[in-house]
Amino acid sequence: MLNPDGFVWPIPGYTKITSPFGKRNSPTAGASSYHYGADIGAPEGTNLIAVADGQVTFLGFLGAGGYTLTLSFGDFKVTYCHISPNYLVSEGDFVLQGQIIANVGPKYVYGVPGNKYKDSNGKPTNGATTGCHLHLGMRINDKYVNPLEYF
Numbered sequence: 001m002l003n004p005d006g007f008v009w010p011i012p013g014y015t016k017i018t019s020p021f022g023k024r025n026s027p028t029a030g031a032s033s034y035h036y037g038a039d040i041g042a043p044e045g046t047n048l049i050a051v052a053d054g055q056v057t058f059l060g061f062l063g064a065g066g067y068t069l070t071l072s073f074g075d076f077k078v079t080y081c082h083i084s085p086n087y088l089v090s091e092g093d094f095v096l097q098g099q100i101i102a103n104v105g106p107k108y109v110y111g112v113p114g115n116k117y118k119d120s121n122g123k124p125t126n127g128a129t130t131g132c133h134l135h136l137g138m139r140i141n142d143k144y145v146n147p148l149e150y151f
């Protein structure tokens, strides 16, 4: 176990789960009807911190996830989706548990090549999202698990 003291909550000050892990009705066009993560509502700019020591192995725009950061450690991959494009770290960086690694992103993003997600008025959104939140994903050996069971 890399983190004998456990993981720290990724979004200090916010605990309201706006969409849990598992089967659901798709909230917006293009959003999955099986939700491979948990959504935590928070305003744009809210700090996101590393749940554990690890390496940033992906940082970029990733389809339905919008701007996404993946933190990898051991058999775990933790994804932070719908983040701000004003990155605070770089892909490849090693980060420490509790370090601020990103901020909650805006609902709308402009000028992203290949972004097919938009709201009902046609404004391009930060992936498949209906409002500012953190989508927290967790994989163990590349299998999705309910991240809330690990906090």
Ligand SMILES: [Zn+2]
Binding pocket: 019, 035, 037, 038, 039, 134, 135, 136
């Ligand atoms: Zn989500």
